[in-house]
Structures are given as C-alpha cells and as structure tokens.
Amino acid sequence: MPKTLYDKIWESHLVEEQKDGTSLLYIDRHLVHEVTSPQAFEGLRINKRKVRAPKSTLAVVDHNVPTSDRSKGIKDKESAIQVEALSKNCKDFGIEFFGLTDKRQGIVHVIGPEQGFTQPGMTIVCGDSHTSTHGAFGALAFGIGTSEVEHVLATQTLIQSRAKNFKICVDGKLPEGVTAKDVILSIIGKIGTAGGTGYVIEYCGEVFRNFSMEERMTVCNMSIEGGARAGLVAPDQKTFDYIKGRPMAPQNKDWDKALAYWKTLFTEENAKFDREVYLNGDDIVPTVTWGTSPQDISPVTGKVPDPKTEKNEDRKKSMLRSLEYMGLEPNTPIQEISIDKVFIGSCTNGRIEDLRAVAKVVKGKKVNKQVSAMVVPGSGLVKIQAEKEGIDKILKEAGFDWREPGCSMCLGMNPDQLKPKERCASTSNRNFEGRQGRGGRTHLVSPVMAAAAAIEGKFVDIRKFS
Amino acid sequence: MKKFERFKALAAHVSIMNVDTDMIIPKQFLKTIKRTGLGAGLFYELRFDEKGNEIKDFILNQAPFNKAKILISGKNFGCGSSREHAPWALLDFGIKCVIAPSFADIFYNNCFKNGILPIVLDEKLVKELSELADKKREIEIDLEDQKIHKGDNQPIDFDIDPFKKECLIKGYDDIALTLNKNQKISIFEDKKKTLTPWLYT
Numbered sequence: 001m002p003k004t005l006y007d008k009i010w011e012s013h014l015v016e017e018q019k020d021g022t023s024l025l026y027i028d029r030h031l032v033h034e035v036t037s038p039q040a041f042e043g044l045r046i047n048k049r050k051v052r053a054p055k056s057t058l059a060v061v062d063h064n065v066p067t068s069d070r071s072k073g074i075k076d077k078e079s080a081i082q083v084e085a086l087s088k089n090c091k092d093f094g095i096e097f098f099g100l101t102d103k104r105q106g107i108v109h110v111i112g113p114e115q116g117f118t119q120p121g122m123t124i125v126c127g128d129s130h131t132s133t134h135g136a137f138g139a140l141a142f143g144i145g146t147s148e149v150e151h152v153l154a155t156q157t158l159i160q161s162r163a164k165n166f167k168i169c170v171d172g173k174l175p176e177g178v179t180a181k182d183v184i185l186s187i188i189g190k191i192g193t194a195g196g197t198g199y200v201i202e203y204c205g206e207v208f209r210n211f212s213m214e215e216r217m218t219v220c221n222m223s224i225e226g227g228a229r230a231g232l233v234a235p236d237q238k239t240f241d242y243i244k245g246r247p248m249a250p251q252n253k254d255w256d257k258a259l260a261y262w263k264t265l266f267t268e269e270n271a272k273f274d275r276e277v278y279l280n281g282d283d284i285v286p287t288v289t290w291g292t293s294p295q296d297i298s299p300v301t302g303k304v305p306d307p308k309t310e311k312n313e314d315r316k317k318s319m320l321r322s323l324e325y326m327g328l329e330p331n332t333p334i335q336e337i338s339i340d341k342v343f344i345g346s347c348t349n350g351r352i353e354d355l356r357a358v359a360k361v362v363k364g365k366k367v368n369k370q371v372s373a374m375v376v377p378g379s380g381l382v383k384i385q386a387e388k389e390g391i392d393k394i395l396k397e398a399g400f401d402w403r404e405p406g407c408s409m410c411l412g413m414n415p416d417q418l419k420p421k422e423r424c425a426s427t428s429n430r431n432f433e434g435r436q437g438r439g440g441r442t443h444l445v446s447p448v449m450a451a452a453a454a455i456e457g458k459f460v461d462i463r464k465f466s
Numbered sequence: 467m468k469k470f471e472r473f474k475a476l477a478a479h480v481s482i483m484n485v486d487t488d489m490i491i492p493k494q495f496l497k498t499i500k501r502t503g504l505g506a507g508l509f510y511e512l513r514f515d516e517k518g519n520e521i522k523d524f525i526l527n528q529a530p531f532n533k534a535k536i537l538i539s540g541k542n543f544g545c546g547s548s549r550e551h552a553p554w555a556l557l558d559f560g561i562k563c564v565i566a567p568s569f570a571d572i573f574y575n576n577c578f579k580n581g582i583l584p585i586v587l588d589e590k591l592v593k594e595l596s597e598l599a600d601k602k603r604e605i606e607i608d609l610e611d612q613k614i615h616k617g618d619n620q621p622i623d624f625d626i627d628p629f630k631k632e633c634l635i636k637g638y639d640d641i642a643l644t645l646n647k648n649q650k651i652s653i654f655e656d657k658k659k660t661l662t663p664w665l666y667t
Contacts, residue, residue, distance in 0.1 A: 015651055078497035143548040145579060197570065224546075227545070257662075432489065434511050439516075
C-alpha cells in the first residue's frame, strides 16, 4: 500500500508495536529547555537513572531569559535558579548546553535548525508544544510533557499511538504582502483550533513548495494551534541546501548517504489520507486575530464579528467572553483598532527572513508615538546576522527596541509582558487570555503587518502600505 | 504513581470551551523546579483578582466546589502549551478526573502520567453530568468497569485505551516498563546505526 511521509517516518522508528496499537517509538533527537526539564532530571536522580543518549540531546535556555542587558545575569531569582539548574543538569548528565552568554543561545526551535541538529526523517521531541516547527524539514517533531522528557532522557524512546494522516493542500499563488503567517492563520481559521487533534498534518501544494525554509517553519510551528501535534513538509532541494554545512549536519561521505536517504522521504502517489483540506493561495489575505483563540481570524479589511449572528450557543458565549476580554465592540473595522505595543519575534516569526521583511517595511519611517515596539531575534546567530546586514540600525532608527534573543513576550515568563488592557500586534502564536501578561490583549499578525501597525498605531492593510 | 481507585465525589463545572493550559496554570508558576505546590496557581486569573483577592463568583472558590475532585468542562480542554504544570496543578488542587467532550492531545497524555483520568464523553452526556454537578450531586468514577455512576442505575459508559487504563489502575512507572525492554531498544539502535550512520557520528 502506498505510504504517506508520516507513515514512513513512523514505521522506521518503531521499536515495537502491541496488538492494541500501543507503540514504542525511537527518538533520534531531543531538545531541552529550562522550564519543562528540571523535574525530569530530578526524576532521573531519584531513581538513579542515566541519560541514555546524551549526544542526541541538546539544551538551551530561552523561556526565562531577559532580553535586556545580560552582563549582570538574571535579576529574577526564580528564573535564575531555573537557568542555573539546567546548566548543572547538563554538566552532570553530559549534555551539550548553550548558556545565557553563548552566541548560539536562542529559542529552542530556532537553534535546532540553525545548528543542523534538525534533519529530515528524524523523530524529534522537546518539552514544548511548538516542536512542530521542525516538521518543516520533513522530520516527525512534536511537543511532550515533562514526564515524557524524563522518559526520553532515560530510554531514548516514547510510548505512543499512531496518529491519523491529514493533508492540507494550498495551491495557487499568494498575493503580494500575504505571508506564511497568513497562510497558517487561514488554515486554523478553516479547520478550527481542535481540527487537527489526533492527526499529523502534511502541508502539500504549490505554496509550500515555493516557500523558503523559514516560511515552512512558520507554518509547521503553528500546527499545534490547529490541534495537530506535528506538521510536515516533504524535504526538497531547499531543505538540503539549508542544512548543508551547518555545524551538526552530516559531513563528507555521511552527507551523501544522508542525502540519498532524505530523497526517499515523500508521500507516495495514491497514499491514503484520513482527512484532506484544500485552500486556494490566491484567496488568502493579510489576517488579524480579533479574539482569544488562534481560530478567531479576520481579514485586515474585515470587521470584528457580531456574536448576535452566531447560531451555536456555546460558540456565541465564547465569542462574547473573548470580545469582553479583548475590549472590542462587534462590527468594529479591524483597521480602526489602535494598538499600544508591537512584539516582533518568537519561534513563529523570529528568524532572519522575518527581520529582513520588517526592516524593509519600516526603513526611513518612525514608530507611532502611541506605540512601544520591540524586536527580539530568535537566536544569537540571527541577531549577529541582522547586525551584519544593518537591520538593527534601520529598526533602531525607526524607534524599535532591539533586544537580546529569547522567547520574550510570546509568553512573558521574563520581564517582557503586557500590562492589563494593553493591546499588542504580535508575531507570536497564541492570543489566549493572559498569555502575554494578565489582561493583555494580543492580536496575532505577520511580521510585515506588525511592522506597518507599529508605524501607523493601528492595523493597516500591508498591501496598500507604502 | 498512586494507583487510580474507584471514587465518589462532587464535580465542579467550568463552563468554558477551549480551556488552554495558560488558563489552567499561568506563566508565573512555571518557574518552579518542583512538581508540587502548584494547586495555589490553578486557574489563577479566574480565581484571584489583580490584587490577589479571591473572585467569589468563580466556581472553584465556592464551597462545596472548592473541594471538588472532578472537573467538567467544554470542548478541546487543555489546548495550547505542553506544560505538565497543568495536570500537576489540577492534582495538587485535588482534581483526579476531568470530563469533557474532547481534549487536546498533549494535555490528555500528560494527565495519564500523573494519575489523572481524562474522560471523553458525548456533549449531551457532559451536559447531563454538569447539571448534576450544579445540583451538588456526587458521581462515582469506576475506571475498572469504565462506568460513571450517577445514582440512577443508568451508569454512563466511557472509552479508554486499554494500556493507559492498566497503567492508571496499577500505578505503573512507565519508564521502568520501558527500561525492561532495554535489550530490544539496543538491538533497534544497532540496526539504525547501520542504516543511518550519520546520526551517530
């Protein structure tokens, strides 16, 4: 029977499968960060267990780190303890660790690909739901809880059940100003925030083939916002070119062997998907979220919806709650919503291409006086590259705050937070209540839409912005 | 892990769809390096105002629901972040079972690792149970027989993966179970080293 890409990766990692479908899956690579790992290492110590494959594991601090000057360390005591705990755990268990002052430090899902740690056909896990990002390379990558982190550290395997196959196909050509972020927000708007539950998504079609690796990562990153633990794009020449020469990529003869294998990683013709959804790229528009779930999307030219027109009672209740939290009136045009803050960064949109696109929009312009805008590079290496290209200068001249790398205001575990009722145009991935700070109001947008909003002080249609 | 035993208790009904793990346990509680004590942060922003005063309207602040051992909620419960702090917070608060029409995958799995039973039921049945909960009627959870008893001789059946059920009932440490298969893992690893050698250099 013809196989999907997911079937191939799943089957090649099966250590054993019980009759009821419970399977032991081998894990090739494990990324670790400071927030979801301390209890796992504690568990290993209590039970006198070792890390089975330290060389397959890479650790970094990202969630809790300040993005302001770090020369004096971390002021917040609890954050400092957590960061220090990871450093010690890595030392004790022999795991490679990128600490606070390492130039390779950055968001875990930015540094994996950047180092060549992420490769096609692998199984990759991390105690973080946005691990789906690595699926952009044709790797089966998904987020796990801390108990599973401990399980992988101890056994290099996970107990799993096979997921169903979900094909999302976007053909056509995206209009100018429409980005990968708008594509994934449109997909989530269509399938809903639980639409992908129990599935692994494969993104197929012309739009994804034409996407750069950065754009594919943006899409795969938010698979979890559509309920799917993992999203995949079949590897191609762009994937191979991106990986080649990176520090942890295969070298010399190994490269040739790896490449031959990677070229076998595609969905075979007539393979069966359990669900298929088709979108036309030409119809996708710049998108803004209005509510407190990533599925609450509107075209930038649209209006805040009116719960009165919603027939489903549960949905109506949920919309009313969202609008109250967001401080929005039904039928308000999206382009009349003023903002207080702009956050550009995160594992969704904190890569070099995102920063280049932002710089292009804001060059020679000034951030609106009502707005405080910050740019947080996804990693130290992204920051260095941006500075080499003069992107930092353009951003600073426009009035953006240029920060040190980390997760920052995507989840606000560090001091970068929204105050109650502050409204933010954010390139991150979640607009949940309180996500960016208690009472904070998040609108998810693409980097270019966030950049234009920073200049105008409200949402504008990037297609008409000059 | 503590064995999951049949129990009878009051359920609290949190009538919200898409309850995310940020809502269950906000960011400021993730800085801990321990698994315990997180009950204080459960649904923090729904339970306490900005000054830290209890919000009386919220169900988990109202007696007798502040002692509830079962939570009933809306579709897609536990979506968002993979933080296991969410089930840790529920457990620390005393919640041993969550009933909803559907759950997000990672949260669902995380529950089993901590001795919490998540039960998926048809929306109509969830509604029926939530009405009983609102009337402060206790219900009994019987995992062994996969039944919810509500005192009317018409118990509700529920489905569960047999392996997950066994782990809960017996309180298995699944790392120990997997470590028993160490030899099998080594054989698999040796095979992989031949097939994909670049992963091991």
